[in-house]
Each structure stands twice: as C-alpha cells, then as structure tokens.
Amino acid sequence: MYAATKHYVAWFSKCLHVEYRSKGIDVQCQAPFFVTGAMASGFSEAKLFAPLTPTPDDYARAAARWIGHGALCVPNLRHQIAWFIAYVVPDWLL
Template structure:
C-alpha cells in the first residue's frame, strides 16, 4: 500500500463514517510477511509495507473514528496486537512484525488511560497463533496445534473480553501459553525463538526450492 493509496483510502473512510454512530472499531488488518528472514535479506520497501499496514493504518483509522466516540461519550476500540511482543522478550527473524505490534500495545494502553473517563474503552488483544492462513503450516502441524483456536472460536472469545482491561489474550489456550512463557527466563526464550525460526526459515527455503524444481520440470 503506497502513501498515495493510503491517503485515498483514508479520504474514503472519513467520507463513509461521516454522520455514522460507530460504536465499536476493530483494527484487525495486519501484515506478517516477510516472515522468518534476516533484516538485510529483504528490500526495505517490504518492511515499510508492513509498517504502513500494522502501524500507520491502525493509527489513522483510530484517529478518524475516535472524535465521534468522544463526542457521543461511548465506544470501544479493539486493536489486534500480538503475544510476540508482549509475552515473549524477542522475536528474531520477525523483528519488524513484533516491533509494530509492540507499538500497538503501547498505543492502546495510552489511549485507554486517556479516554476511559470519557466513555471510550480501548483494548489491545495480544493472541498467540490463530489457525489462519497467516500461520505457516509448519506451525499448524507441530506441538502447538492444540493451542491454535479457529478464527470463529477466537472471535467469540475476543468479543466477550471487550471492556475488560487495556491488554488481554482472550482464549484459554493462549492464556495457558502466556503462563508457560512467563516462567521461562529471557535467555531461554531467545534461544528457543531463534532456534525455531531458523528451523522454519530452512523449511521455507526447502519448500521454495522444491516448488521451483517442480515448475521447471513441469
């Protein structure tokens, strides 16, 4: 999404919500790719696309909707963060993604403090993996699979948690993972995340080579 395209999208959004009583805003759009790569391996524009979607767009949409909520004295804003920035001390090979989600958590907490007395609730939800297409198959099929809620299950839990604090991880399975993460020293987290992400990186490279070979033969 270019800056020009983003400006046009925001113009259309402001026009669409003019006069509407927006009660709940859910900022759920996000980009997770490039995934499990070193920073120097990817053109900077790919990283900036992630920043524009995960950080700038969320900020602009919130700023467009918030004045109406303040005027009416009611409303709720839910911003989708990530446990990768809240429950885990580092997220190597996915560092830009985790950094943008850290912004979401701090942004949400600050708005929560600013606006709760004015009837507007702001919450950051920080899930672990949910069984969507954003999650690599290598993760969906490993030991974490029992802890991956379906999108529908997550949505139901997420709706129940709106209004209950500035930061949450709505599903029971993710709360269990959060508790497990809290007992591990940071150094252990760092070692485990780097080891796992290097494994996923190698898996993706093998899959890419196999796909290239298949297409060449075909």
C-alpha cells in the same frame, strides 16, 4: 520488526485506554497468539503450539466477550497458556 510493531500497538492502546476511559471510550488491544489459518501455518513455532491454537471463530467469540475488560485482551485460555509457555521457555529452546 513485526514483534516491535505489535509491542508498540499494545503500548499505544494502553495509553489511549488510560487517556479516554474517563470520557466513556474503551480502547482495547487484542493480543492473540496463533490462530489456525494461512498466516500461522508459515511459522515453525505454530506447530509447537498447535494444541493451543483455536479456530478464528473460537477466538472471535472469546474476544467479543472480553470487550470492556481492560486495555489488553488475551481472552482465550489456550492463548493465555501459550503466552505463559513462550514467556518462561528460553528463546533458544523456542
């Protein structure tokens, strides 16, 4: 349910981005991976990706720099690496 909701928000944000960019309105979906904190600590996968997990402040600074750069934002290099690993590694291994 959680993953489906996140996917919907990303798709909806992209549609809004396409529809409103000609009117000067920028819509962007932030797509973080794990960020250090209470929520991430509850996932066993978070331990696997701990070296790639930024602090909330680090993520927020990176995200602010990406405002205006497309409909989907994965601003942190560590998150880009984590998303790539999660994409190429088989589900059974994750």
